[in-house]
Amino acid sequence: MQYAIVDIETTGSYAAASGITEISIQVLDEEGIVMDRFESLVNPVQQIPGYIQALTGISNEMVEQAPLFEAIAAEVYQLLQDRVFVAHSVNFDYSFVKSQLSYCGYELDTHKLCTVRLSRKILPGHASYSLGRLCEALGITHSNKHRAGGDADATVTLFQLLLKNDTEQHILRSLKRTSKEQALPPNVPRSEFEQLPYTPGVYYFHDDKGKIVYVGKAKNIRYRVSSHFSNNSTGRQKQNFMRHVYHISYEECGTELMAAVKESTEIKRLWPRFNASQKRREDLYGIISYEDQNGYLRLGVDKTVRGKVLLNSFHHMEGAKASLRQLVQEYELCPRLCFIGEALYDEKMHRLLCRGACEKREAPDVYNSRVLQAVAQLENLPSFAIVDKGIHHDEKSCILVWKGSFYGMGFIPGDLQIERPEQLREEVTPYRENSTITNMLFAYAKRYPSKIIRFEPANLAESH
Known part of the structure; x- marks a missing residue:
């Protein structure tokens, strides 16, 4: 078995929109002895940002006469193919090199090893596993930092140390096809991945300070999380995950629908x-x-604010206005008393609908009786519960829609006899509603009527 230790410098953080400015490859035999070495500046065919020039010391002038990657692609491919690709935070380097080779007609498919993850296992207990800090702690010479050659030299020495101290064969186990070790972000403990269940739910990616940086839903949490890291995507999101995800947590939800609601x-x-x-x-x-x-x-029509009671709710102003216009026509209400603009209801329409309330020609009690009928119609929006399997065998999941809006969800006893709708409001946890959830639940109810318990308006009135 031979290893190719790789380090690159780039114009940006993700391969889909950035280029390589320098590459260094050192080939090691199974004992860790260097057999071959390749190093070259590369013309990225794009400008190098100023902050990267300051970090690496590689300027636009330095790469102007350097070869394009396609000119060195064949040699790079020969050095890497059929060898284990090794780098510090390997998925970053691998994504760039694979992307560039693919553009030139070479499809790289090799095993990978990450010296960050291996160092955490074979040399535990260090405060930091960045290449610079780790080399400093281990007494490894690391000159010419942030240049491909200097970083590759340091990574070679580090990898040789890992080979020497790998008494529990972490390297060999990581190279097995069934291992997820190199697919995971460098800073995520494998133990956190192993505890993920094969059930529906939501999962959270946390940064180094514990802050949640991504939320996702899944029919199968373990498979979905694995899919984030098991491909070699060169896009921004994949590369940001790899660099910024330090921990994974999750919450089981019982059903895929509950997971989607929770995610939103x-x-x-x-x-x-x-x-x-x-x-x-x-x-x-x-x-x-x-x-x-x-x-x-x-x-x-008004926007909701704390303490203001709305007869019903809409996520768009036009939806609320359309509903009001329909009530005005259906119950022959005065457009002016309902603040319907003249542009929508001209004098002819006003004369057709209004019976004189705005001019006090219709008594308030007569007019108000029709308004109360309109209000009653607003209060008769559909209410229903979506009942499905729970996490445990003795419970069921329940999602409650109350008067046209998502109210909340949770788990109810499997043998609960639902005699009145109010029981479910007492059982589920209230959540804040949004248009994504409401549209999702109404579509689901239409598609799966057998899972729906509907409540008649009379029952709802009794439950107050």
């Missing part, structure tokens, strides 16, 4: 750094009712 609420609550979807602010609008100084009940 957690994204809105936590606003994780690497979640892209569902991260938008949602204002809630609704129809309000109050009595004016002349005794007439008035309806209008």
Whole structure:
């Protein structure tokens, strides 16, 4: 078995949009003796950012006359193919090299070893496993830092030390096809991955300070988390995961639908750094009712704020206005008393609908009776529960939609006899609703009617 110790310098942090500026490869035999060495600057065909020039010392002028990667691709491929690809934080270097080789027509497919993960196992107890800090702690000479050759030299010495001290054969076990060791981010303990269940739920990726940076849902938590790290994606998200994920936690949810609901609420609550979807602010609008100084009940549309009671809720202003316009027409309410603009209801429409309330020609009690009928219709929005399997055999999962909006979810006893809807409100945990969840639940209820318990409006009135 032979090893190829690789280090590269790049123009950015992820391979899909960045280039290689320098590469160093040292080939070692199974005893760790250096057999061959290759090193070259590379023209990345793009500008090197100023901060990277300052870090590496590699300027645009230095790489201007350097070979393009395609000019050295064949030699790089010959050095790497059929050898174990070794690097400090291997997935970063591997993603760049594989991407560049693929562009040139070479498909790299080799075993990988990460000296960060191996060092944590074979040389435990160090405060930091960055290459510089680890070399300093171990007394390894590390000159010409942040250059491919200097970092590769230090990694070679470190790997030789790992080979010498690997009494428990961590290197051999990591090279087995069934091992997930090199697929995981360098800083994630394998024990945290091994504890992940094969059940539906949500999973959380944490950074080095414990802050949640990504939330995901899964039908099978273990498989889904593994899929994040088991491919060689060159995109931004994959590379950011690899560099910033230090811990994984999870919460079982019973069903895939519960996991999807939980994911949506957690994204809105936590606003994780690497979640892209569902991260938008949602204002809630609704129809309000109050009595004016002349005794007439008035309806209008307003944004929800703490302490304000809405007759119903919408995630878009236009939805609330459309509902109000429908009520005005259906119950012949005065458009002016419902704040319907003249642009939508001209004088002809106003004369058709209004019976004179705005001019006090219709008595308040007569007009208000129709307003109360309209309000009653708003309160008769559908309520239902989605009941499915739970985590444990003696329970069921329950997601409750109350008067057209997601109310909450949780687990109920498997033998619970639901005699009144209010029982479920007492059993489930309330959650904050959003349009993603509401749309998801109504679509699910339509698709799987056998899992739905529907409540009649009369039952809901009795439950207050």
